[in-house]
Amino acid sequence: MPKVEFWLLDVAGREGDNIDLWGITPTGGRIMVRIPFTAYFYLVPSGGFGAAPSVQRVEKVFRRRLGRPVECLRMYVQGGDHEKLAEDLMREGAGEAYGYDIRYSDLFLISTGASPSSWLMVEADELGSLAGYKIYGSSGPPSPSPDQTRDPGLRVLSFNPVYLPAQASPKPERDPVVAISVHDGSKVETFTGGEENVLESFMDRVEELDPDVITGFQVNKLHWWYLQQRARKLGIKLAIGRGGGEPHGSLYGHVSIRGRANVDVLEFAGEVPEIKLETLEEIAGHLKLGAPEEPVEDFEVRELWGRDRDRVIGYSEWRAKAMMDVFNSISDYVFSLSSITGIPPDHVLTAATGFKVENYLMRFAEIVAKELIPPRREVRHVRYPGGMVIQPMPGLHERVAVLDFKSMYPSLMIKYNISLETVTKDGRILDGELGVLPRALMLLLDERNRAREEERRYPRGSREQRVLDAKQKALKRIANAVYGYTGWAGARWYAPHVAATITAKGRETISSVVEKAKSMGLEVIYGDTDSIFISYEPDKAEGMLSWIESELGLEVKLEKVYHKVLFTEAKKRYAGITSEGIMEIVGLEAVRGDWSEVAKKAQVEVLEALLRTGRIEEALSVARRWVKAARRGELPLKGLIIWKQLVKSLDEYEATAPHVIVAKGMIERGWTVKPGDKVGYIVTRGPGKLYMRAKPYFEVKPDQVDWDYYAEKQIASTCMRVLGGLGVSENSILTAGTTTSLEEFFGP
């Protein structure tokens, strides 16, 4: 049989006891490969059992169960019922079954070790073709190809639909799609001219370009579902899959498109903790990809479509291009994450962190550790103590060093051999060989170090360098999430006592560093989990670093030195200027998404004044100017919006929160507001509680605003947070002082 090499794009599905894979060949061919695979599970027998016709064969194998070797049977089951058979056997008292609750296609990837988003090799014959794609049939499992560096040369398409709502939010049963902008990697175009034409042109473009990846923003939760409903209404089949299939709902709210990876760039935001608001503008801004010239907000579309259609289309095209840009700058990371965890690329961003870690661990367990994979069970969540936070020394400090442990929890797990098999329920660590979790972590960290070393051999910005950098980031992300995974009640390997042991060692470690610093005559100003803030004396800091590395056997980094840093009594909130002159704000209102822009900006400027000039009066006068401007109603409405996320469905709220009341009012007027959406409101003047006076931001006029609320509860309170500890009274901020124009901040 000839060898066939391909880059695994997607697992297409099951055909009897065969798995179908979509791939890309080194010469750019798009192919399907059919590989025989029989599902199996393990049984640790403890009693007899009768014959079952679907059992194809049984092998005696050695596995481990929490480290202890057990003799067990690997039972191969034909057809689709290996899970049912395992459960039947357990009910009969035949023994304990393992690995039976894993889906067929996942089992194929886990047991063969085949990684999606990587190059594979199989012995296969050409069988024929399907809708122009060659089909190969293989007799055996794939193996990784020796050369993983080649670029598969993916074809990518991004798209952005525009809906025209009759009122408020668009509803698929009522409102048409009036335009779809499509970017093919080099240019953008927009289809308009009637809904039928829009959809047909879109489908034609997909067929013509035949993309491997289709990307968009909110495609999984919104657009595919919307477009499909519109198509159905018109009697059109939304054929965009390879071979003409429609998008179909797959696992966990993900939409699958046959033969193509459907990647929602919104879900990338979940990967990057620094991205807070989850708009396309935010994500593009975070990646330094530029902003739209004229953004269009949802509530404007209807009016602008009639008055200034070009602007709507221009914005839609910006979005399609931004999605393409976002995808291009994250694709290496997505594919690395996919190949490390074994989750196909279109699912890997949808999968929650715990499932990514779990997939990696299942592969490690099955292939490397020969450890049985426990079934998922519903268990009660057990809380345990976490990291230690040191009470800060309030006040303005000068020359403060920040020492950070590098990957503290993974390092502690390896150093102390903390794993499921090595920690007893009461938290003792047993002697013996290295456990599964430390071994899995060492493999991740070794691979990461290899990637980082290799990365240095390539010029910055080259394809190889970028791919390797994405890989090392993905490896770090998985390694850092293993600790949290052990404390997650949904985990197959849920082990709160293990998680508690890890954090206990962390607290022990930080405490010993605090003692050491004090004994060296250094002031400890603050500390949180794996970091410590101490007065900076270069020689002593060096001494600390080498003491930690030699005595504790852990790596530490002198992360930064604050030229000046301000603490209040509160933990997890401070602001400082580094030795490089960069202002950093941590935890304070200025970096929170649920405060008005004016309050945040006022706080930033007060901090700037305080930290750069060191003069309290200077900072106070900035605060007063802001308060005064608010009292006079001189601030732009846009800066008054308070955004809060709806984290659950409206009827689940026990308290009457302003954003919930606003959301209810919006729904009554036809807007779609769901859990996960952010609600923006402005506080207006009038009688009653705050929640009665909060109104949707786009409905409020300047003369309705409760300016005193913004002056006192937003601006003065955030400024007080900074100045309160320095002897400034609330009254001195609230009462009028010098008058200076705010034009420099908001323009004339």
Place this chain on the structure above:
DNA sequence: TGTAGGCAAAATCCATGCGACGT
């Protein structure tokens, strides 16, 4: 289909107490 715990802050909720008022 949910990595973890620790934390601050604001608004609301709710029990309590007090004074005014009517019976």
Place this chain on the structure above:
DNA sequence: ACGTCGCATGGATTTTGCCT
């Protein structure tokens, strides 16, 4: 003298979003 209504007060609870 007694019940209750309205309101202020302060602690508890709910809620969000941050930090590591």
